[in-house]
Structures are given as C-alpha cells and as structure tokens.
Amino acid sequence: MNPVATPFFFYGLSAVAVLSAVAVIMRRNPVHSAIALIFTLLSLAGLYLMLYAPFVAGVQIILYVGGIVVLFLFVIMLINIDRMQREYQFNKQWLVALLAAALLGALFVAVYVKGQAIFPHNAVRFPEQLNTQQVGRMLYVDYLLPFEIASLLLLVAIVGAVVMAKKRI
Amino acid sequence: MTEFLNYLSSNVTPGQTGAYLWVTIYILIIFAVASVAVMAMTWLERKILAHMQVRLGPMRVGPHGLLQPIADAVKLLIKEDIIPEGADKLVFWMAPVVVVITAFTTYIVIPFGPTHAVTDMNIGILFMLGVASLGTLGIIMAGWASNSHYPLLGSLRSSAQMVSYEVAMGMAVVSAVLMTSLTGAGAYGIGATAANSIGTLSMIGIVEAQMNQHVWFIFKFFPLGFAAFGIFAIAMVAETNRAPFDLPEAESELTAGFHTEYSGFRWSLFFMAEYAAMIAVASIAVTLWLGGWLRPFPHWLSGDPWDTAFSFFPALTFFVLAGMSFRATIRMPKHPYFKIQKTGLGIFGLILGAIGLVLLVPPVRDRIQDIYWFTIKVAAFMYLYIWYRGTFPRYRFDQLMKLGWKFMIPAGIGVLIATALVGVL
Numbered sequence: 031m032n033p034v035a036t037p038f039f040f041y042g043l044s045a046v047a048v049l050s051a052v053a054v055i056m057r058r059n060p061v062h063s064a065i066a067l068i069f070t071l072l073s074l075a076g077l078y079l080m081l082y083a084p085f086v087a088g089v090q091i092i093l094y095v096g097g098i099v100v101l102f103l104f105v106i107m108l109i110n111i112d113r114m115q116r117e118y119q120f121n122k123q124w125l126v127a128l129l130a131a132a133l134l135g136a137l138f139v140a141v142y143v144k145g146q147a148i149f150p151h152n153a154v155r156f157p158e159q160l161n162t163q164q165v166g167r168m169l170y171v172d173y174l175l176p177f178e179i180a181s182l183l184l185l186v187a188i189v190g191a192v193v194m195a196k197k198r199i
Numbered sequence: 200m201t202e203f204l205n206y207l208s209s210n211v212t213p214g215q216t217g218a219y220l221w222v223t224i225y226i227l228i229i230f231a232v233a234s235v236a237v238m239a240m241t242w243l244e245r246k247i248l249a250h251m252q253v254r255l256g257p258m259r260v261g262p263h264g265l266l267q268p269i270a271d272a273v274k275l276l277i278k279e280d281i282i283p284e285g286a287d288k289l290v291f292w293m294a295p296v297v298v299v300i301t302a303f304t305t306y307i308v309i310p311f312g313p314t315h316a317v318t319d320m321n322i323g324i325l326f327m328l329g330v331a332s333l334g335t336l337g338i339i340m341a342g343w344a345s346n347s348h349y350p351l352l353g354s355l356r357s358s359a360q361m362v363s364y365e366v367a368m369g370m371a372v373v374s375a376v377l378m379t380s381l382t383g384a385g386a387y388g389i390g391a392t393a394a395n396s397i398g399t400l401s402m403i404g405i406v407e408a409q410m411n412q413h414v415w416f417i418f419k420f421f422p423l424g425f426a427a428f429g430i431f432a433i434a435m436v437a438e439t440n441r442a443p444f445d446l447p448e449a450e451s452e453l454t455a456g457f458h459t460e461y462s463g464f465r466w467s468l469f470f471m472a473e474y475a476a477m478i479a480v481a482s483i484a485v486t487l488w489l490g491g492w493l494r495p496f497p498h499w500l501s502g503d504p505w506d507t508a509f510s511f512f513p514a515l516t517f518f519v520l521a522g523m524s525f526r527a528t529i530r531m532p533k534h535p536y537f538k539i540q541k542t543g544l545g546i547f548g549l550i551l552g553a554i555g556l557v558l559l560v561p562p563v564r565d566r567i568q569d570i571y572w573f574t575i576k577v578a579a580f581m582y583l584y585i586w587y588r589g590t591f592p593r594y595r596f597d598q599l600m601k602l603g604w605k606f607m608i609p610a611g612i613g614v615l616i617a618t619a620l621v622g623v624l
Contacts, residue, residue: 088322091332107342161322163399
C-alpha cells in the first residue's frame with residue numbers, strides 16, 4: 031500500500047516534535063516538561079514509520095515512552111515541585127550555548143544548500159513486510175559480535191547502578 | 200463506490216488494501232461493539248459476583264437488572280464534574296483522555312478473523328504492548344494532577360506494578376513469537392516447514408503460523424507453551440490492575456487509588472478504559488496461545504460435515520441465551536407488578552432468538568465463524584477475570600512485588616531460554 035499525504039504528515043509530525051521539544055525546556059513545571067517530552071518522542075516514532083522502519087518506531091514507543099519517561103515521571107513526582115518552580119531555570123553558559131547553536135545553524139544551512147546530494151541515493155530498501163526480520167538478521171547474524179559487546183556494556187552499567195544505589199549487598 | 204464493493208470479495212484487511220472507507224467503518228464498528236461489551240461486562244460482573252456470594256445482584260432496573268448499565272451511564276453523565284481546587288487543570292483533564300485513547304488504539308491490530316482486523320502490521324504484537332504501556336502514563340498523570348495523597352500513592356503503586364509485570368509479560372510474548380518459526384523436537388512441536396520458518400510479529404501472521412503448524416501454541420513444546428501462557432495469564436491480571444492485584448484501588452488503604460478525585464464522566468472514562476484494556480489484553484492471550492479465530496480441531500475434525508457442524512455453534516449460542524431468558528420469563532412471579540418486566544424479558548428472548556435465526560442463513564453462517572470463535576475465547580477470559588475477583592483475596596504490595604520480580608521474571612526468562620533450546624535441538 032502506498033503512503034498518502036506524505037508532506038502533510040511529515041510537516042505535521044515535525045511541527046509537533048519541534049514545538050513540544052521547545053516546551054520541554056520552556057515549561058517551569060517539570061511534570062509538564064516530561065509530558066511534552068512524550069509528545070516529542072511519539073512524533074519521532076511517527077517519523078520512523080514514515081521512513082519504513084516500523085520496528086524502530088515500535089521500540090521507540092515501548093522503550094522511551096513506556097519505559098524511560100514513566101521512570102522520569104516517577105522520580106519527578108517524589109520531588110518537591112513548589113520549591114523547584116521558584117528556582118532560576120537557566121544555567122549561565124551562554125558562550126557554549128552560542129557556539130553549539132552556531133554549529134547547528136551551520137549544519138542546517140549546509141544541508142539546505144547541498145540538498146539531496148549529501149544523502150545516499152542507492153541505499154538498499156527492504157520491503158516493509160520484512161522489516162523486523164531484517165533487523166533481527168542484521169543484529170544476530172551480520173553484526174553479532176558488536177551487538178554482544180554492547181549488551182555486555184549494558185550489563186556492566188546495570189551492575190554498577192545496583193552497586194552504587196545499594197549500601198549493603 | 201466500486202472500491203467500496205470490491206473490498207467485499209478481497210481477502211486482506213482493509214488497512215492493507217488502503218480502502219479508507221472500510222477502515223473507517225471497521226473502526227466505528229469495533230468502537231461501538233467494544234463500548235457495548237464494556238456495558239455488558241459491568242452488568243455481568245455485578246451479577247456473577249452476586250451469585251458467587253449467594254446474593255441476587257441488580258434486580259430493580261429492568262428484568263434481572265438488564266437495564267442497570269444504562270441507568271449507571273445516565274447517572275454518571277449527569278453527575279457534577281468536580282475539579283479539585285489545587286489540581287493541575289491541564290494534566291487533570293488530559294489523564295482520562297490518554298487512558299481511553301491508549302486502551303482503544305490497541306484494537307486496530309486485533310485480528311477477529313483473517314480479514315476482520317482494521318489493519319495488519321509487521322510489528323503487530325509490539326505495537327499492542329507499546330500502546331498498552333502508554334496507559335501507565337495516564338494513570339501517573341491522574342494521580343499527580345489530583346494534588347492529593349491517596350491518588351498519588353495509588354498511582355505510584357500502579358505504575359510500579361505495571362512496569363514490573365510488563366517485563367514478565369514481554370518474556371512470555373517473546374517465547375510465543377519464537378514458536379512461530381521453530382520446528383523443534385519437543386512433544387507437539389509439529390508441523391513447521393522450511394517454507395514458513397520465518398518468524399513474525401504480526402497478529403494475523405501468528406494465528407496463521409498456528410494454523411500451518413496444526414497446533415495452538417499453548418500445546419506446542421508441551422510444558423513450555425503452557426508455562427509461557429500461565430505467566431502471561433498472571434501478568435495480564437496485574438497489568439490491568441484487576442483483583443487479586445488491584446492494589447492501586449485497594450479501598451481499605453487508599454479509598455479509590457488514582458481516581459479518588461475524579462467524578463462523573465471523567466471517572467467513567469477511567470472505568471471504560473479499564474474494561475477495554477481487559478478485553479485487549481485477553482485478545483493478545485487468545486491470539487498468541489489459543490489459536491485466535493481458529494475453531495477447535497480444524498485439522499483433526501476436518502472435512503465438510505465437521506465444518507458444517509461447527510458452523511452451527513454461533514446460532515446455537517444465541518438459542519441457548521434465548522432459552523435462558525424464556526425460562527426466566529416463565530419463572531417470574533405472577534403478581535401484576537411484574538407484568539412489564541415479564542413482557543420486556545420475553546421480547547429480549549425473542550430478539551436473541553431472531554439473531555440466532557439470522558446466524559443460520561448460510562452466507563452469514565460462513566462469514567461469522569471466525570469472529571464467533573475469537574469472541575467466545577475472549578469471553579472465557581472475561582469470565583475468568585470475574586471469577587478471580589470473586590475467589591482470591593488481595594495481595595499485599597510487597598508480596599506482589601516479590602511475586603513479580605523474584606518468581607515471574609526468572610520463570611519468564613527460563614521459559615524463553617528453554618523454548619529456544621527445544622526449538623533448535
């Protein structure tokens with residue numbers, strides 16, 4: 031089935047993503063920020079779907095929205111929000127911020143000027159029906175060793191978190 | 200219009216052909232039927248619980264309380280809608296909406312039949328679990344926005360419970376997904392060929408794998424499929440916050456948990472979402488382990504006479520229901536006070552009988568079967584939910600967490616590894 035109204039959905043999802051990302055840093059109330067973050071992540075999942083990557087979109091929803099943001103909210107609910115709202119919201123690091131913003135702006139301009147030329151044209155496009163299967167084949171056949179090394183790193187991080195959080199083991 | 204009619208003879212879901220009109224119709228039908236099913240469930244739950252406790256249950260509104268759900272709905276709609284003084288209004292308003300939307304969004308991939316789903320996705324089961332996990336967000340938002348102690352504690356409990364049981368649930372689901380591709384040497388590990396040895400996450404694909412392998416996954420690799428199903432069946436009760444794991448709403452400790460401050464229509468949205476989520480999770484269990492829309496013994500009792508015999512079941516069910524209401528009509532007291540109720544129940548029985556007669560017409564009979572077998576399996580799960588609630592005492596929170604983390608998750612990982620081992624041996 032061919033996609034319909036592609037530009038409409040692309041611009042719609044991008045607008046939601048950008049606006050709610052701005053809301054994440056602008057809102058004084060951290061719970062509102064976390065909820066805005068959910069909208070950013072959900073619209074990113076929509077953009078992944080538009081790129082014919084349903085598996086990545088599903089994992090984005092399960093891991094980031096269903097897992098990580100839930101834990102964010104969980105922690106934020108235990109903080110005294112009244113005190114936090116009176117604190118000064120921004121760090122005084124305008125020099126670094128200016129530099130980063132300038133670099134990002136330059137990147138945007140470069141992409142806009144060069145246009146399509148910088149993106150690969152003949153990338154292999156897998157059929158949508160077999161997306162998950164292709165991801166599985168990549169991870170467990172073609173790139174098995176790097177994948178296992180990454181999982182070992184994650185295990186070390188989990189054990190480290192437990193050791194640091196628990197006084198008596 | 201031609202596109203509209205062409206779809207009638209196609210053999211894929213409307214979402215895949217891109218027949219948008221049919222997609223809309225399917226969504227409307229599913230939404231309507233699910234809402235009616237939720238209303239029926241509230242009546243059934245009160246009735247069955249009452250009979251388990253040797254009470255009568257609702258008897259006043261309509262014959263045998265049949266109109267009670269409508270009375271409840273009207274009461275909830277005209278109740279005053281209160282937003283607490285210190286509440287965060289925006290989040291308070293958003294929470295029930297989020298819960299309802301997530302509960303109903305999962306319905307678009309539920310396969311009621313080979314063609315009777317809104318759409319078939321490559322990531323079907325992943326989509327369902329992901330969207331269902333968004334429901335937790337709504338509960339956290341509700342508890343926090345109420346700006347009150349009981350809801351906050353209730354939502355903390357609820358989210359902790361849902362996050363921990365999601366892991367065990369995921370392990371059980373992965374072991375069922377593994378079975379879609381593995382042949383294996385275990386008992387009942389039959390039927391997969393090299394041609395269909397690619398696994399799948401699509402809900403329709405999972406049921407088709409069970410059809411091609413001639414086995415429901417609950418029986419495949421005998422103790423393993425059953426163990427995975429058992430883990431899922433426990434986790435799904437915890438996931439929907441139902442008894443005996445209904446700690447978020449433990450009324451003796453937390454009044455009503457995360458929805459203490461909600462009233463009227465907003466509260467009814469939470470209520471509706473809970474029942475819709477129960478149906479959605481039960482249909483995951485039916486799709487993954489109980490053969491989805493497949494009728495019992497499609498291969499052992501195959502052939503034309505058996506097909507015809509099994510196709511009479513939908514009509515038979517409605518005739519039994521009609522018979523039950525006629526029996527209740529006859530047993531009504533003779534007093535003139537019961538005259539209206541008696542006629543009402545008689546007419547209800549006649550309507551049920553008429554539906555049964557319509558289901559006897561051959562074209563309808565053939566097309567309704569998939570939906571019937573799926574629905575009857577889900578209905579069995581709904582009865583189990585009520586049965587649990589009538590039978591088990593509520594768990595304590597530390598017992599719940601201990602069960603989740605120290606038994607369910609290790610057991611889930613064990614079953615997953617054992618399934619993979621048996622499959623490749």
